[in-house]
Amino acid sequence: MPISSFHPPTRILLGPGPSDVSPRILEAMSRPTIGHLDPFFVAMMDEMKSLLQYTFQTQNDLTFSVSAPGSAGMETCFVNLLEPGDKAIVCQNGVFGGRMKENVERCGATPIMIQDSWGKPVDPNKLEETLKIHPDTKVVAFVHAETSTGAQSDVKTLVEIAHRYGCLTIVDTVTSLGGSPVKVDEWKIDAIYSGSQKCLSCTPGLSPVSFSPRAVEKIKTRKTKAQSWFLDLGLVSSYWGGIGKRAYHHTAPINALYGLHEALVILQEEGIEQSWARHDRNHQILKVGLEAMGLSFIVDQPYRLPQLNAIKIPEGIEDATVRTQLLQQYGIEIGAGLGDMAGKIWRVGLMGHSANLRNVLIFLGALEKILSDLGAKIEVGAATKAASLKAAA
Amino acid sequence: MPISSFHPPTRILLGPGPSDVSPRILEAMSRPTIGHLDPFFVAMMDEMKSLLQYTFQTQNDLTFSVSAPGSAGMETCFVNLLEPGDKAIVCQNGVFGGRMKENVERCGATPIMIQDSWGKPVDPNKLEETLKIHPDTKVVAFVHAETSTGAQSDVKTLVEIAHRYGCLTIVDTVTSLGGSPVKVDEWKIDAIYSGSQKCLSCTPGLSPVSFSPRAVEKIKTRKTKAQSWFLDLGLVSSYWGGIGKRAYHHTAPINALYGLHEALVILQEEGIEQSWARHDRNHQILKVGLEAMGLSFIVDQPYRLPQLNAIKIPEGIEDATVRTQLLQQYGIEIGAGLGDMAGKIWRVGLMGHSANLRNVLIFLGALEKILSDLGAKIEVGAATKAASLKAAA
Numbered sequence: 001m002p003i004s005s006f007h008p009p010t011r012i013l014l015g016p017g018p019s020d021v022s023p024r025i026l027e028a029m030s031r032p033t034i035g036h037l038d039p040f041f042v043a044m045m046d047e048m049k050s051l052l053q054y055t056f057q058t059q060n061d062l063t064f065s066v067s068a069p070g071s072a073g074m075e076t077c078f079v080n081l082l083e084p085g086d087k088a089i090v091c092q093n094g095v096f097g098g099r100m101k102e103n104v105e106r107c108g109a110t111p112i113m114i115q116d117s118w119g120k121p122v123d124p125n126k127l128e129e130t131l132k133i134h135p136d137t138k139v140v141a142f143v144h145a146e147t148s149t150g151a152q153s154d155v156k157t158l159v160e161i162a163h164r165y166g167c168l169t170i171v172d173t174v175t176s177l178g179g180s181p182v183k184v185d186e187w188k189i190d191a192i193y194s195g196s197q198k199c200l201s202c203t204p205g206l207s208p209v210s211f212s213p214r215a216v217e218k219i220k221t222r223k224t225k226a227q228s229w230f231l232d233l234g235l236v237s238s239y240w241g242g243i244g245k246r247a248y249h250h251t252a253p254i255n256a257l258y259g260l261h262e263a264l265v266i267l268q269e270e271g272i273e274q275s276w277a278r279h280d281r282n283h284q285i286l287k288v289g290l291e292a293m294g295l296s297f298i299v300d301q302p303y304r305l306p307q308l309n310a311i312k313i314p315e316g317i318e319d320a321t322v323r324t325q326l327l328q329q330y331g332i333e334i335g336a337g338l339g340d341m342a343g344k345i346w347r348v349g350l351m352g353h354s355a356n357l358r359n360v361l362i363f364l365g366a367l368e369k370i371l372s373d374l375g376a377k378i379e380v381g382a383a384t385k386a387a388s389l390k391a392a393a
Numbered sequence: 394m395p396i397s398s399f400h401p402p403t404r405i406l407l408g409p410g411p412s413d414v415s416p417r418i419l420e421a422m423s424r425p426t427i428g429h430l431d432p433f434f435v436a437m438m439d440e441m442k443s444l445l446q447y448t449f450q451t452q453n454d455l456t457f458s459v460s461a462p463g464s465a466g467m468e469t470c471f472v473n474l475l476e477p478g479d480k481a482i483v484c485q486n487g488v489f490g491g492r493m494k495e496n497v498e499r500c501g502a503t504p505i506m507i508q509d510s511w512g513k514p515v516d517p518n519k520l521e522e523t524l525k526i527h528p529d530t531k532v533v534a535f536v537h538a539e540t541s542t543g544a545q546s547d548v549k550t551l552v553e554i555a556h557r558y559g560c561l562t563i564v565d566t567v568t569s570l571g572g573s574p575v576k577v578d579e580w581k582i583d584a585i586y587s588g589s590q591k592c593l594s595c596t597p598g599l600s601p602v603s604f605s606p607r608a609v610e611k612i613k614t615r616k617t618k619a620q621s622w623f624l625d626l627g628l629v630s631s632y633w634g635g636i637g638k639r640a641y642h643h644t645a646p647i648n649a650l651y652g653l654h655e656a657l658v659i660l661q662e663e664g665i666e667q668s669w670a671r672h673d674r675n676h677q678i679l680k681v682g683l684e685a686m687g688l689s690f691i692v693d694q695p696y697r698l699p700q701l702n703a704i705k706i707p708e709g710i711e712d713a714t715v716r717t718q719l720l721q722q723y724g725i726e727i728g729a730g731l732g733d734m735a736g737k738i739w740r741v742g743l744m745g746h747s748a749n750l751r752n753v754l755i756f757l758g759a760l761e762k763i764l765s766d767l768g769a770k771i772e773v774g775a776a777t778k779a780a781s782l783k784a785a786a
Contacts (some may be wrong), residue, residue: 002661003440005417006654008427018647021426024398029648030423033414033596034401035726047396067598068461071623071643102622197644203426205460205598205646227620229495230464248731250464251590253598254411255422256649261399268395333428338641 011327012354014363015335016147016308017175018197018204019351021259025202028262029255036252044261045240045252051264055177055200055272056192056210058184064240065260066193066207066231067253070174073193073207075103076231077170081139081191081215083224084108088139089130089167091122093153094146095338096172104141107227112137118146118340119298119310122153124161131165140167145176147198148338150310150347151299152176156187163188168215174198177208178267179279179307179351190215196256199279199307201352202263205256263352279306282355286348289364289387293371293378298345307355309348310341314376319343322370330366357391404720405747407756408728409540409701410568411590411597412744414652418595421655422648429645437654438633438645444657448570448593448665449585449603451577457633458653459586459600459624460646463567466586466600468496469624470563474532474584474608476617477501481532482523482560484515486546487539488731489565497534500620505530511539511733512691512703515546517554524558533560538569540591541731543703543740544692545569549580556581561608567591570601571660572672572700572744583608589649592672592700594745595656598649656745672699675748679741682757682780686764686771691738700748702741703734707769712736715763723759750784 013020034041045064052063066073078100082088086109090100093116104111112134114126122142131137140162145152159169168190173182179199184192190212197204211219211233219233226232230250239249267275283306287297290311298310313319319336323346326332335347350360364383372378406413427434438457445456459466471493475481479502483493486509497504505527507519515535524530533555538545552562561583566575572592577585583605590597604612604626612626619625623643632642660668676699680690683704691703706712712729716739719725728740743753757776765771 003444003658005421005658006424006437006440006651008424008437008651009431009433010425011427011431013426013428015428017644018426018428021648026423026425026648028398030419031399031401032403032419033406033411033590034404035406035408035411036597038402038404038720038726040402044399044401047399051396068465068623069643069646072461072465075621075623099622106618106620106622195644197426197647203646203648204429204644205649225499227499228468229492229499230461230468250462251410251588251597253462253596253646253649255414255419255596255652256598256646258399258401259648265396265398327431333431 010331012332012359012362014348014350014354014359015333016347016349017195017351019201019349019354021201021203022266022353024266025259025262029203029259031258033254036254037248041254042246048257048261051261051268052208052210054268055208055264056182056184057186058210060184060210060212062216062237063210065257066209067250068207069205070193070195070207072231073195073209074099074172075228076209076233077191077193078103078107079226079228079231080219080233081168081170082107082109083222086138087112087134087136088141089114089127089134089137091116091127091142093120093122093151094118094143095148096143096146100141119149119151121151121303122158124154124157127158128161131161135165137165137167139170141170143172144182145173145305145308147175147308148341149299150305150308151303152180152305155189159188168218175305175308178275180276180305184210196260196263199351200263200267202260203256205253206260279350279355282350282357282360283309285357285387285390286350286360288390289360289383292383292386293368307349307351310345311348313344313346314371317371317374317376321374325370326366332363332366360387403724405725405752405755407742407747407752408726409740409742410588410744412594412742412747414594414596415659415746417659418652418655422596422652424651426647429647430641434647435639441650441654444654444661445601445603447661448601448657449575449577450579451603453577453603453605455609455630456603458650459602460643461600462598463586463588463600465624466588466602467492467565468621469602469626470584470586471496471500472619472621472624473612473626474561474563475500475502476615479531480505480527480529481534482507482520482527482530484509484520484535486513486515486542486544487511487536488541489536489539493534512542512544514544514696515551517547517550520551521554524554528558530558530560532563534563536565537575538566538698538701540568540701541734542692543698543701544696545573545698548582552581561611568698568701571668573669573698577603589653589656592744593656593660595653596649598646599653672743672748675743675750675753676702678750678780678783679743679753681783682753682776685776685779686761700742700744703738704741706737706739707764710764710767710769714767718763719759725756725759753780
């Protein structure tokens, strides 16, 4: 039986990413492929750098997009800033801190773990205490916006503490970039990575990164080679024109980069502050609706991310039943809990192109119908009404 | 000054890759993004595995596409099959053998290099001699189709020798897959990688790979963790359903995979033998035309790849002048020489969707005009005439 062309179903992506991709971006990706050394493509890469500098709010020269998903962006930061035998502190408050630990270990470095409860932000006091015990730490790493819980941490304070002890900082902004404030220069972040498929609303597969001059200095003065050839910034950055003369390293994912370029042009047109405000506004409307249904968040209000809403599953309601009905009957995707949170929470993303009033109301309407059908004590219509009133306010 | 949308120029891609991408593939990539755990997407991944098994001519269960370009496919093979302290033989006859050496070293393993001249195939006798001296070698690696020179090596014989000494084999087929015979099971290759953007004619950014049961056994019984989290096959393969139960690892590049799926559907429709024959036929026509211009190949006939033609630059003709005129006046991209070959050769690719008679004739016509204008003793029209006669034969 020959296999035929793949035609995806129509979805509304309200999970932890990917988010819905604007037709403008999809169309940009379908433009004719040109060579990765074509002068027109190289000019596009220069524009991409400017657009990413705007998005990251930085002047860092070494700002580009890793040719692979966010996990590879994470690995790029670790393999270039750590050397065997180094100590690195990882502040963990969810799944992705655990992935950071794996990265540290595979670099031949020693991870010092600081644990905070899932759903809580990283505690700056614990970081300071740990640095007092381990003053020879080289790198402090943490997640700004934990995709597994929807909690955000105070980057500026954490970086300030790390710097006081002479450490470089690695910050995961996969879920925050474009959706809530990320200010690389103001917060003095040394190495940062993100993903294309969350609040930038591009297709998955690329990881924007940026490195401070201090991080670049470390990379230039390493005693050992980075353990990955593909992710070695000494080499990759020559292609992106960051360190030295432009030279071939690997073949860039041309059409994916057309897509990211368009996503960033859209963000620039809207204005990054306006994008942050839009994410917050839609979150507030969703919140009112969810609370009208009697649902609650696992993250305390001050640390709640607008773009990723982790909601407690009501007692007596089975996780998978609800998600399956949302997907099959309404074409709506939301996320399950990861790790310890599996079966206990839903993760509702309002990211990038998905963060709009229409989606909030469709989702609330579908959820109240499904929960009510499953026997939950819910007045159908109350959530959408409350949300509509909030939206009109 | 705000940056606006990027509109690439129209090119005919006759370099070492990317090749021209079929409008069918570009259109497939622009279909709506769905989630990487969506049941429809998971079904598409299963189809992708079958299509890749057909393309690689293998029954290997662990056959999938690495979510990053060919260089990451190469790294996937090395970091999973080598452990620190292992010995690996790398047979080098061009640029990409050098990249393999870098990979071996960064794994903490020891590379034993066998050198053949650029443009020559790998010498099986040298491999056998070296294995006699180093019988404790764990891995033998070489490039099937050297993209830097257009020379192909005898994979079957090289693998046979390596296996006699108990070694696993890593084979680079970035430039050959889809364009000339690659037979993983018949040739008993243990680990193979390729790229999406050459004879598969998809956009760049993905690396199809396949691993024999013997390679999988090695991966399962490693004493140390693979040094890359992103490329660790023990983890990646759970997502692709190769080892154990399907589980989330990283977010797959959804739309890029739509594109590769469509590229492989097109290949299946044509038939892989028919694709090989088409590449060979167009190469023969190009060859007649080039020879009518007095140009010659750097690779001896039996080892010449049909899809990558490395041509000596005639005396007195300046490399960059010709390539720039081809690009600016005709929109045709061809490749420059790499490393020692820079300034001495042109690399003309006839890969995938680019491998057709129209392109051969356009290229020959443009080249003879440019060379003649630059003062080369060439009868304009002779090359296209010879090629047309050959095509009609």
